[in-house]
Amino acid sequence: MDAARPVVTADAAADDPSPTQEALLARVGQMTRSLHDSLRGLDFDKLAARAAHDIPDARDRLDYVARMTEQAAQKVLNATEAASPLQERIGGGARSLAQQWRQALDGDGAATPLAGATLAYLEQTAGDSDLTRQQLMDIMMAQDFQDLTGQVIRKVTELAHGLEQQLVQLLVDYAPGDLKREAQGGLLNGPQINPGASPDVVADQTQVDDLLESLGF
Amino acid sequence: MADPKMKFLVVDDFSTMRRIVRNLLKELGYSNVDEAEDGAMALTKLKNEQFDFVISDWNMPVMNGLDMLKSIRADAALAKLPVLMVTAEAKKENIIAAAQAGANGYVVKPFTAATLDEKLAKIFEKLEKVGA
Numbered sequence: 001m002d003a004a005r006p007v008v009t010a011d012a013a014a015d016d017p018s019p020t021q022e023a024l025l026a027r028v029g030q031m032t033r034s035l036h037d038s039l040r041g042l043d044f045d046k047l048a049a050r051a052a053h054d055i056p057d058a059r060d061r062l063d064y065v066a067r068m069t070e071q072a073a074q075k076v077l078n079a080t081e082a083a084s085p086l087q088e089r090i091g092g093g094a095r096s097l098a099q100q101w102r103q104a105l106d107g108d109g110a111a112t113p114l115a116g117a118t119l120a121y122l123e124q125t126a127g128d129s130d131l132t133r134q135q136l137m138d139i140m141m142a143q144d145f146q147d148l149t150g151q152v153i154r155k156v157t158e159l160a161h162g163l164e165q166q167l168v169q170l171l172v173d174y175a176p177g178d179l180k181r182e183a184q185g186g187l188l189n190g191p192q193i194n195p196g197a198s199p200d201v202v203a204d205q206t207q208v209d210d211l212l213e214s215l216g217f
Numbered sequence: 218m219a220d221p222k223m224k225f226l227v228v229d230d231f232s233t234m235r236r237i238v239r240n241l242l243k244e245l246g247y248s249n250v251d252e253a254e255d256g257a258m259a260l261t262k263l264k265n266e267q268f269d270f271v272i273s274d275w276n277m278p279v280m281n282g283l284d285m286l287k288s289i290r291a292d293a294a295l296a297k298l299p300v301l302m303v304t305a306e307a308k309k310e311n312i313i314a315a316a317q318a319g320a321n322g323y324v325v326k327p328f329t330a331a332t333l334d335e336k337l338a339k340i341f342e343k344l345e346k347v348g349a
Contacts, residue, residue, distance in 0.1 A: 188276045192307045211309055
């Protein structure tokens with residue numbers, strides 16, 4: 001009868017569980033057992049209530065961060081959008097007046113020092129207002145953090161929501177059932193938090209361009 | 218430089234990003250800009266109004282940017298519309314998928330004003346060559 005034994009072994013070998021997979025399963029088994037033991041030693045109702053309360057609370061806090069940063073970004077954009085045309089007007093006015101002064105002085109600013117100083121000031125004002133507008137553009141561009149952090153927060157919030165449902169379900173069932181979670185991903189991964197770390201992620205625009213070029217773009 | 222009167226549609230679910238792109242376009246000389254919050258809203262606008270250029274995010278609720286791009290390419294009336302993807306999705310498979318779906322360009326967030334300018338110029342250049 002023992003002759004039948006090796007067949008089972010052969011079948012198991014055909015499934016080919018890699019050593020890492022076995023180690024992982026053993027680890028999950030240990031964690032499940034430890035969780036099970038912990039649960040047994042605790043007051044289930046209290047734990048369930050805490051889990052059900054804490055995760056939504058964490059989500060609320062993240063929502064708050066998202067809301068506050070968006071409001072701040074909108075305020076900054078309101079200010080840059082209001083200030084930019086003013087700078088344009090200041091620069092345009094200074095440039096136009098400088099031009100008129102230049103014609104009036106006919107290249108002889110030294111003859112009337114006050115007029116010469118006025119001309120120099122107008123020219124500097126035109127240049128300064130251009131630089132200020134450039135700085136305003138940079139301030140505006142920097143507000144893109146809100147989109148990027150907002151997407152990351154949204155992802156973490158979804159994750160917390162999933163975790164909460166699973167935990168509650170676990171406590172409700174009190175059976176360490178299948179805790180496998182479908183890996184999120186596909187084509188909607190959002191901003192890369194650490195682009196250099198993964199080979200299938202581009203780290204900068206140059207790499208995007210190179211890839212597109214290799215595709216004939 | 219392309220016609221400054223050309224009409225852009227900026228599609229992004231984050232209003233901050235829509236405003237940034239709108240302001241950048243204005244700085245580049247294009248002030249005829251409309252906005253949409255997701256792919257579905259964008260398609261409705263594209264079907265009812267004349268647009269010359271679409272700048273779209275990828276990850277959006279209701280309808281994402283890739284599905285919108287595919288719908289645009291599948292619609293005879295819109296098929297030729299230039300679409301520039303501006304997205305935080307930075308995986309190579311994303312870029313390949315967008316290229317295969319018919320995107321005219323791909324910019325990864327965060328991006329600079331110079332990058333947007335350059336990509337727009339490149340697309341216009343190619344379109345002129347095709348048109349000529």
